[in-house]
Amino acid sequence: MADTAEMGELTPRQRDVLDTALRLLVEEGDSLTMAAVARRASCSKETLYKWFGDRDGLLTATVQWQASKVRVVPVDQKKLDLVSLTESLEGYARDWLKVISSDTSVALNRVAIGHAGSGKDNLGAIVLDNGRFALAKRLKPVLDAGKRSGHLVFEDAETAFRTFFGLVARDVQIRLLLGDWPGLTEAAIESDAIRATQQFLALYGARKDQQVQ
Structure with a gap:
């Protein structure tokens, strides 16, 4: 497939x-x-x-x-401005929160967790390979473009991705899996996406003396 x-x-x-x-x-x-x-x-x-x-x-x-619904907004890989980078990160965060909070994703992840290590099937590996790992592969080119353009500073794209992913996810997924509803309305998702992006840029954004001239 x-x-x-x-x-x-x-x-x-x-x-x-x-x-x-x-x-x-x-x-x-x-x-x-x-x-x-x-x-x-x-x-x-x-x-x-x-x-x-x-x-x-x-x-x-x-x-x-299901994972294809988390889109990565295309960016200019050769010359990326900060506005486009921010919009791409916010869009990714927004889509991920919408997808992960859907009934289908919650059910899929619960089944995958229940099967992990059981030998029933390969659903756990399937979810990891085509969910989290695939989504990382799709966002890392944006992070690399941000680094090349002088807007981001990091040594390892995987570490940078995990930081961003953690800022977006927080405790949302575990609460959903345990039957709690963390109040992910449209407005809350929009606010969380902006917050996570700004926090990520605060951690990895280049200072003026680090920016590419």
């Missing part, structure tokens, strides 16, 4: 099927089967196997489809 960067190549019908699989994960969790998805999506199991391979392939595609 294609990675998150290629999710736009899915047909509308395939997207509908993946949305169906995500809804079933919310409703059934561990009980998700190819037969159940085929029945709910009104398609054949043969079609699912053709499109996604086995159950792990379907789960991978659903995670990728």
Whole structure:
């Protein structure tokens, strides 16, 4: 199955099927089967196997489809200004908070945690590879562009990403997984995205004497 960067190549019908699989994960969790998805999506199991391979392939595609909703605003990789960098970081934070607080993401992560180390399937690794790790891979070019343009100062992009991710996430995900609602309204998400970005820039933003002339 294609990675998150290629999710736009899915047909509308395939997207509908993946949305169906995500809804079933919310409703059934561990009980998700190819037969159940085929029945709910009104398609054949043969079609699912053709499109996604086995159950792990379907789960991978659903995670990728969900993760693709966290967008990275394109920036000028050669010459990036601070306004564009800030907008890209805020947009990423906003999308991530919207996605992670959705019923589908909460259900998907709960199932993945329940399966971790159990030998049932590879869902834990699938969620990590196509969720957190893939999202890091997509944002790091923006961070690197910010460094090249003289707006950010850091030695390691992974460390910088983890700091930004932590500032955005705080305790939100663990509270959601434990059934608490941290008040993520549209207004709260917007405020949190701006706050996290400003905190990140305060930590990694270049001082005037460090900026590229």
